[in-house]
Amino acid sequence: MFSYIEKIASLMSEADKNEYKRIFEPRVVAVPPADSRRDVCVCADGEIRAYGARDKKVPFIDESGVRTYIASRDGGLSWKEYVADPDDIGACVKIPWTGRYITIKGRIEDDQYGARGKGSRYFSDIGPGDTDPEVALIPDIKISLDNFQPYCDVVSRKIFCPAYHIDMNGGYHLKMLVSEDDGVSFKCIEFPEIPRFEMKWPHKSIRWENNGAEPSVTRLKNGPLWMIIRTSHDYMYESFSYDNGETWSAPAPSRFHLTLTTPYPLTLSDGRTILFWNNTQPLPEFDKDEYLPPIENGTKLGFGEDVFTNRDVSHCAITEDGGKSFIGCRELIRSPIRNSVYYRAVGDEYSSNDKSVHQFQAIELPYGKVLVSVGQNTASRKLVIFDVNWLYEKECRETFRKGLENVTTHGFIRGYCESHKNEGPGHCQWNRVSTVYPMPDPAGGARREVQQFVYNDDPRLISGLSGMTWNYPASDTGHIELEVYRAKAGLRISLCDMWINPTDDTAYHFAKFTFEANESVLPEKKWVTLCLDFDVKKGLLEYSIDGNKLGESKLQSEAPIGLSYLHLQTLARERDFEGSFIRELKKL
Secondary structure, three states: HHHHHHHHHHHHOOOHHHHHHHOOOOOOEEEOOOOOOEEEOOOOOEEEEEEEEOOOOOOOHHOOOOOEEEOOHHHHOOOOOEEOOOOOOOOOOOOOOOOOOEEEEEEOOOOOOOOOOEEEEEEOOOOOOOOOEEEEOOOOOOOOOOOOOOOOOOOEEEEEEEEEOOOOOOEEEEEEEEOOOOOOOEEEEEEOOOOOOOOOOOOOOOOOOOOEEEEEEEEEEOOEEEEEEOOOEEEEEEEEEEEOOOOOOOEEEEEEEOOOOOOOEEEOOOOEEEEOOOOOOOOOOOOOOOOOOOOHHHHHHHOOOOOOOOOOOOEEEEOOOOOOOOEEEEEOOOOOOOOOOOOOOOOOOOOOOOOOOOOEEEOHHHHHEEEEEEEOOOOOEEEEEEEHHHHHHOOOEEEEOOOOOOOEEEEEEEEOOOOOOOOOOOOOOOOEEEEEEEEEOOOOOOOEEEEEEOOOOOOEEOOOOOHHHHHHHHEEEEEEEEEEEOOOOOOOEEOOOOEEEOOOOHHHHHOOOOOOOOOOOOOOEOOOEEEEEEEEEHHHHHHEEEEEEEEEEEOOOOOOOHHHEEEEEEEEOOOOEEEEEEEEEEEE
């Protein structure tokens, strides 16, 4: 194990270790005092800290409140809040081959467009809690605020700090700071500009332009350095270095879906790498000139976002072969407020106005566990522990005994679209409502609620469609069973390799397999078990009831990370309050 992992373990009692054994799937253990990105660290004695602030008076600015941290001395199981010294170095990274700690902080003098940023490096022999660290400027670096995440590569003994600069036209320029002398000096590597988002079907306007932002770096097992990058495109971009960071490939699309969210890699002590990202796709961009209330011109031109519709679910997958294949693609956490009618207003008004579960930071824990900081705003952000073996599960089942906790069903209420410069609660948010309703069994069976899909033609909704997405462990082949009851309109059933909003009426186009479970497939007013058998390599999905094959669907496009989502949506396109019902889901 890494030395810091041994230190964490040394603080744990036998009771703590026994409690660790109970953790398998993700368990929320605390709410961190700052949005996820770079505030979690491990002290020299094994104490885990998450820095932040409380009692803030100005959004986003920690200095406007009381600087605090929460700490755990039992491997992350329990946490206590402390007031931090204003001069505390805070979260920092230990350089393995020197034993010193380093953190790099950025500052923008004016606004984020065209401003010159100054970066400072902080050294400490003590680590978190040091109030008198060594400080030195990194001159002549134009770099964005709060993006520095030093990666200490033990193979090359270099420190890598990927970052970016925003020019006056809103363009993003990737850079890589590299130190070969333990952080004393850095050189800057420039990268080719990533292409900008182009408007084409199904989009009716452009997106907020992030053509290369918030990158992170790690080394893959027995392989290259890997940089992963946030963009406005439908896929995460990536770049590789095969010569210990001297040169890098031009950033190019990866196989991972990701749009305007921030990925994060964690390489474990045994060489395996876990990727944390939002394996999601936003709704198509709508016509911003026709939307009411009016949207500001800067947002229309791509200088800000109108609304985020893909930040409610976060994911993780693991590779043990240096990135050739990834296992899992599982939902790490779903936003606890994703169905809130008052989504824009909930949470701390001085916390981030983006109430998402995007952005990550993770550390390896003892005994096969991982701690993840994920999300933004006190309403959504969490510290989560899970067992790495959870990513290797192959089967799962959903009975809805916990309601809609393990699925997503939300649609959106028409309302304000707000970018960075707008005032008021909510940053690029719409209020929400669940589109699927828990109802008594229409067949009068056991006294349990089942899930009803309808079409609600309420003009206050962005879409009247009922829909549901359900995540299962990714695979190229599989058997899925759905207990279905059709009262009126049936369901469109799709298998996908990413999360698509339940109400997205273009989901069928991006699905890997899709078909209509209408009256020719589902009997009327009768519970049946609809079976789906898929094989990505053969490019075929077959669906049947009671062993009788009813039809098949062809693979629509490649699925390089396997299939991990069942997407259900009503077939109705006019008012239908009878619809269809789901009682249970299985993936075998």
